Amino acid sequence: MLKRFVDVRDEEVRAVLGSFVYFFTLMCGYAILRPIRNEMGTAGSVKGLPWLFTATFLVMLLAVPAFSALVARWPRRVVLPRIYRFFLVSLLVFFVLLKLEVAKEPVARVFYIWLSVYNLFVVSIFWSFMADVFASEQGKRLFGFIAAGGTTGMLVGPFLVGRLAEPVGPVNLILISAVLLEVSAQCVRWLSRWARDVQHQPPSAEGPVGGGVLAGLKLLVASPMLLALGLQVLLYAATSTFLYFQEVQLVAQVGKDAASRTALFGDIDFYVQLLTLALQTLVTGRIISRLGLGAALAVAPVVTGLGFLGLAAVPVLGVLVAFKALRGASHYALERPSREILFTTVDREARYKSKSFIDTVVYRGSDTVSAWLQGGLTALGLGMTGLSLAAVPLAGLWLGVSLYLSREQRRLSREGGDELAPAAPDNAAAR
Known part of the structure; x- marks a missing residue:
């Protein structure tokens, strides 16, 4: 039955289904925790959120090089299970502390920071592992x-x-998330055995890997295209932060207690993902193949600008839910896949190192700056309407960067697919 929808070989079926389950349990567990985190972010009033964003960024500055050092020194078959076990034990500790209401507000804030770091690593680790298990040709057929x-x-x-x-x-x-995380860890072990026994991968395929943030930063500074990609992520993150603060404020006004606020956050996320899935299955391929990357990249910033204008005119929860659903769907179903296509035109050094730097440090740094900017504008007397209007120019700049990226991609295609970033020196590539 799977073969009706996917170009999969007989010997790959079990691994593909196992990978599907792996990613499902991983993201389902995170999606359960995210509304809980968002509700906890309202503890002590919305004014404390800029400090949480700052703390998350500082922790990320330590976590990213630490993770790079681990995978550079030990094979992933050792590193991945230990990382999952670390997060699993952390979850159980949080459960006990929150259940017993031990230092409730400080624990809630630590949980907020912890999950903000966790969500970065789960996706990154998953796709790194998929690249180890499946060959390039298999990935083109199966990763969708x-x-x-x-x-x-x-x-x-x-x-x-x-x-x-x-x-x-x-x-x-x-506890549900903890169980799902354990299932994800078991999938890692099972898929590792499949790669060894069916794919006949040598032990060296799971060996230590190199990489680091500084190398990615150097390539980023040297390439105007990579800088534009970084600016695109920065503007997406900045407008996301503005929208998130609006969401927290409106939910805090409507929700009567922690349970109802958590349920509201969960419902908002549900509608975002439902619309995303619909666009992924019905629209994404058609837009990218027929209209090109320019149209796919332009949708999210246009929706963002119009959405903030609508929220400025009618600052109510219903408008925010519709705005966030359309924006999230256009980003995950159209802009994000298009951006990943752009990264296929850079050299391998930039693809792994600069992309990692952009997706982690640039993203979280933008979160932090935007949070404090939003707090400053609020202190100057701007209400929800003023903050929404302040985000509109950011959406306009984001649209301009997206159109520049699509033009550069077309130019490079006409010139024969030259890479967007300078090739790394031999010694850098060897690292």
Whole structure:
């Protein structure tokens, strides 16, 4: 039955289904935790959120090089299970502390920071592992279906939160995420055995890998195209932060208690993922293949600009939910795949190192600056309407960067697919 939808070989079926389950459980577990984190972010009022964003960025500056050092020194078959076990034990500790209400507000804030770091690594580690298990030719055929597992997980997770948060209690949902994370860890072990026994991968295929943030930064500075890609991510993150603060404020006004607020966050995430899945299956391929990257890249900033204008005119929760659903779907279903296509035109050094730097440090740095900027504008007396209007020029700049990137991609295609970044020196490539 799977072969009707996916170009999969007989010997690959079990691994593809296992990878689908792996990504589903990973993202479903995270999607259950995210509404809980968002509700905890309201503890002590919305004014404390800039400090949480700053702390998250500082922790990220330590976590990214630490992770790079681990994978550079030890094979992934050792590193991945240990990382999952670390996060699993952390989850259980948070469950006990929150259940016993030990230092409730400080623990909630630490949990907020912890999950903000965790969500970066789960996706990065997953796709790194997929690249180890499957060959390039297999990835072209199979990764689309495997990615749908993550989208499905991000759809099911908020649905469960929306239905279980009030009758079961938000804290108890952490146990569901812990179980799902253990299933993800078991999938890693099973897929490693499949790669060895069926793919006949040599032991060296799981050996230590190199990499580092500084190399990615050097390539980023040297390439105007990579700088534009970084600016695109920065503007997306900045407008996301503005929208997130609006969401927290509106949910805090409507929700009567922690359970109802958690359920509201879960419902918002559910609608975002539902629309994303619909666009991924029905629209993404058609837009990119028929209209090109320019149209696909332009949708998200246009939706963002119009959405903030609508939110400025009618600052109510219903408008925000519709705005966030359309924006999230256009980003995950159209802009993000298009951006990954752009990264296929850079050299391998830039693809792995500069992309890592952009997706982590640039993204979290933008979060932090935007959070403090939003706080400053609020202190100057700007309400929700003023903050929404302040985000519109950012969306306009984002649109301009996106159109520049699409023009550069067309130019490079006409010139024969030259790479966007300078080739790394031999010694850098060897690292």
